[in-house]
Amino acid sequence: MIVPVHDEERSVALLHDEIASALEPLGRPWELVFVDDGSTDGTFAALTRLHARHDEIRVVRLRRNFGKSAALQA
DSSP, X not given: OEEEESSOTTTXXXXXXXXXXXXXXXXXXXXXXXXXXXXXXXXXXXXXXXXXXXXXXXXXXXXXXXXXXXXXXX
16 A cells, blocks of 8 residues: 655554454455655654554655655556
8 A cells, every 4th residue: 555645744654544444354465565755853763663563554755745646656
């Protein structure tokens, strides 16, 4: 699953928890790719902490805000 985010420092952990609670009971492998679309808050740091704790999380960081379409393509 690909999730573009921009200035979502306070909500990325909650979003991960909600997605994990829906997908883990299925018993199948899954991966969550967060694309930080040029956030100016602490979103990238929050994603880095999540990645360190959860093997299913991947993080892509864009240097500036390119928009949702570009984030999904990245």
